[in-house]
Amino acid sequence: MKHYFDTDTVCLTSHTLALPIVEIAIQRGVNSNRLLKGTKLFHEDLQNPQKKISFTQLNTLVSNAVRLLPDDGLSFLLGQHWLFNQTSHSGQALLNSKHLTQMSRVLQIKQFELCPFVFFVPYRSQTHTHYILNFAIATPPPLVAAFYFEMITAQISALCKWRFGFVNKITIKLPFSKPKHIEQYYAHLAIQYQFDYPCFSLCIPNELLHVKQVSTPPIMCHYHLQQAHNTPHAVGFIQYVCDLLLQEPKSVCDDIAQQLDISPATLKRKFKQHNTSMQTLKDTLQKQLAVISIGEKGYSNEQAAEQLNFTDLTNFRRTFKRWTGMTPSQLREIMMLKT
Amino acid sequence: MPQPFIKLHVTLLSTLLLMLMLTLLTVSQLGTLKHLDEIEWIDSIGEGGIAVMTLIWLLATLVTRPKGAVTNLLFFGLSAMHISMLLDFLDEFFIFSERYNWLSSLEAFPAVIGMILMSFAMYYWFHEQQVLNHLLQKKERFYRTHGLNDYITGLYKADYMKQHIEQELALLNSHSHGFCLALFDIKDFTRFNQQYGVIQANNLLFDIGQIMTLNLRSTDLACRFASDCFIVLFPNTSYQEAVHVVEQVTKMVSYHTPYNNKKVITGFSEIRWHCVEAAHTDSLDGLLAQLNNGLAQCKASIA
Numbered sequence: 001m002k003h004y005f006d007t008d009t010v011c012l013t014s015h016t017l018a019l020p021i022v023e024i025a026i027q028r029g030v031n032s033n034r035l036l037k038g039t040k041l042f043h044e045d046l047q048n049p050q051k052k053i054s055f056t057q058l059n060t061l062v063s064n065a066v067r068l069l070p071d072d073g074l075s076f077l078l079g080q081h082w083l084f085n086q087t088s089h090s091g092q093a094l095l096n097s098k099h100l101t102q103m104s105r106v107l108q109i110k111q112f113e114l115c116p117f118v119f120f121v122p123y124r125s126q127t128h129t130h131y132i133l134n135f136a137i138a139t140p141p142p143l144v145a146a147f148y149f150e151m152i153t154a155q156i157s158a159l160c161k162w163r164f165g166f167v168n169k170i171t172i173k174l175p176f177s178k179p180k181h182i183e184q185y186y187a188h189l190a191i192q193y194q195f196d197y198p199c200f201s202l203c204i205p206n207e208l209l210h211v212k213q214v215s216t217p218p219i220m221c222h223y224h225l226q227q228a229h230n231t232p233h234a235v236g237f238i239q240y241v242c243d244l245l246l247q248e249p250k251s252v253c254d255d256i257a258q259q260l261d262i263s264p265a266t267l268k269r270k271f272k273q274h275n276t277s278m279q280t281l282k283d284t285l286q287k288q289l290a291v292i293s294i295g296e297k298g299y300s301n302e303q304a305a306e307q308l309n310f311t312d313l314t315n316f317r318r319t320f321k322r323w324t325g326m327t328p329s330q331l332r333e334i335m336m337l338k339t
Numbered sequence: 340m341p342q343p344f345i346k347l348h349v350t351l352l353s354t355l356l357l358m359l360m361l362t363l364l365t366v367s368q369l370g371t372l373k374h375l376d377e378i379e380w381i382d383s384i385g386e387g388g389i390a391v392m393t394l395i396w397l398l399a400t401l402v403t404r405p406k407g408a409v410t411n412l413l414f415f416g417l418s419a420m421h422i423s424m425l426l427d428f429l430d431e432f433f434i435f436s437e438r439y440n441w442l443s444s445l446e447a448f449p450a451v452i453g454m455i456l457m458s459f460a461m462y463y464w465f466h467e468q469q470v471l472n473h474l475l476q477k478k479e480r481f482y483r484t485h486g487l488n489d490y491i492t493g494l495y496k497a498d499y500m501k502q503h504i505e506q507e508l509a510l511l512n513s514h515s516h517g518f519c520l521a522l523f524d525i526k527d528f529t530r531f532n533q534q535y536g537v538i539q540a541n542n543l544l545f546d547i548g549q550i551m552t553l554n555l556r557s558t559d560l561a562c563r564f565a566s567d568c569f570i571v572l573f574p575n576t577s578y579q580e581a582v583h584v585v586e587q588v589t590k591m592v593s594y595h596t597p598y599n600n601k602k603v604i605t606g607f608s609e610i611r612w613h614c615v616e617a618a619h620t621d622s623l624d625g626l627l628a629q630l631n632n633g634l635a636q637c638k639a640s641i642a
Binding site for chain 2: 024027028029071072073076077080084158180181182183184186187188
């Protein structure tokens with residue numbers, strides 16, 4: 001059985017994100033004490049390669065950075081920095097993967113080292129594969145969430161540009177409106193991007209998933225994965241619950257509490273601590289399935305309602321509107337306009 | 340922060356300390372302490388407050404300013420004012436005999452001298468500011484907003500440019516003053532960044548920002564857009580005129596040779612650009628998108 005960890009568990013390495021944030025901000029004239037305020041961390045601590053921090057501490061740091069350096073493109077720089085400084089075996093396995101499909105597998109196996117705070121669920125339509133990304137540990141505040149989304153977008157853009165070269169066929173859909181600092185998107189991203197989508201999604205044409213990297217000997221990925229065989233494998237709290245919900249969509253609080261071996265009251269407290277709830281997670285997963293079915297696969301309302309076990313069409317339309325802020329037909333219109 | 344400022348102004352700070360000690364010594368030697376009942380507490384709190392505030396101003400001046408004549412004048416002016424305030428404050432606690440009564444009559448004089456010195460300081464400060472303004476000519480227009488400054492290049496950020504584009508768009512609609520915009524990016528900047536590191540890359544951004552501003556006309560405005568992109572506003576300029584300036588800028592930047600410890604850094608070659616002329620129908624977002632698309636096409640065609 002997999003392990004899970006909480007938002008306050010001190011288990012994330014500091015030199016992958018926290019230290020680069022601090023160093024990039026210092027180069028921009030920000031005082032490190034102001035940046036680390038409220039995190040209970042010191043700049044010297046972070047330089048220790050063994051130093052671990054919690055997701056809550058990372059969120060506080062990001063929130064300070066966003067406040068002190070507004071619209072400065074820090075998220076994009078951080079994403080590029082992450083990509084070009086992958087020294088671990090897991091990172092090398094990722095970079096030396098044969099093609100995008102293998103990359104996604106490496107990401108799943110080595111998630112704890114490579115991207116502990118998000119997980120993805122792939123949905124395949126006729127032409128594209130849609131990877132929907134959700135936060136794995138806890139739901140961060142909106143500004144911090146947008147920062148992570150921008151960082152991941154920059155990582156994907158730089159990765160595709162560096163290792164493949166078919167950047168303009170890949171689209172990222174972002175769950176927020178066009179920001180004020182759109183120039184940072186212009187300058188940093190080579191892939192396509194859209195705003196105001198109901199979830200954070202990466203769309204890749206199916207035929208590109210198996211296009212091979214030109215300069216990678218196939219043995220390298222295997223070698224690095226072997227070297228990295230004993231890295232820890234644990235997932236964040238939200239991801240753990242979502243995995244259970246994806247297996248058993250009808251689970252209720254008591255079932256989940258039993259699976260986690262805690263009391264329902266403790267589970268409720270945990271949900272609150274991670275800034276979410278059972279209903280939110282269930283809604284999120286169902287919403288994403290509905291959005292993909294209607295927006296990407298061209299399902300009719302009847303088909304989508306049936307897939308999600310809604311007996312009543314009006315009820316489905318109303319629920320869809322509550323989830324996404326638009327009706328199914330409005331989503332179809334928007335998708336038509338954007339393509 | 341405190342370390343360099345103490346080191347930088349060590350002479351001035353010791354002078355201040357000496358003057359304060361001298362004042363305290365004179366007053367305590369020549370006067371006698373008042374009885375507790377005779378002290379007017381509210382008055383002394385007010386006067387004490389003024390003394391403390393002038394001392395804070397004095398220290399703030401030293402923290403923020405480099406060495407030089409203006410700093411010295413400000414320092415002696417503020418010190419003199421502070422001593423006046425201090426004498427006034429101590430007056431509340433000490434009583435002077437007939438012989439030394441001159442001390443309380445003289446307490447206002449240092450302040451007057453201080454204010455005269457400060458006036459000179461302000462005059463020279465104005466000159467100093469004019470020199471700085473001249474340096475900033477192509478980096479700023481009409482107003483100064485230090486919050487929007489980009490730390491790495493010393494230019495203003497995209498937000499400052501956006502405000503100016505909106506003003507120009509309003510002008511275009513009311514007075515038909517046409518204007519042009521150009522977007523520049525550095526070729527292979529990502530590779531340069533990876534090869535030589537962030538510090539060299541930041542230095543390159545700074546250098547290119549400087550070269551660009553040197554080669555613009557005094558009415559133009561250059562800002563850092565994002566990452567390795569710069570944006571220039573050409574007010575009241577036709578497309579042909581703007582392109583002429585842009586080509587000159589591109590040529591000058593391509594002559595630039597970056598150095599690292601006396602060694603030439605290779606890998607930097609040129610900048611690419613796209614220029615657009617604003618039309619009556621344009622919006623800020625539309626113009627920026629046009630520039631971005633044009634530059635992307637330019638990159639694609641060269642690659």
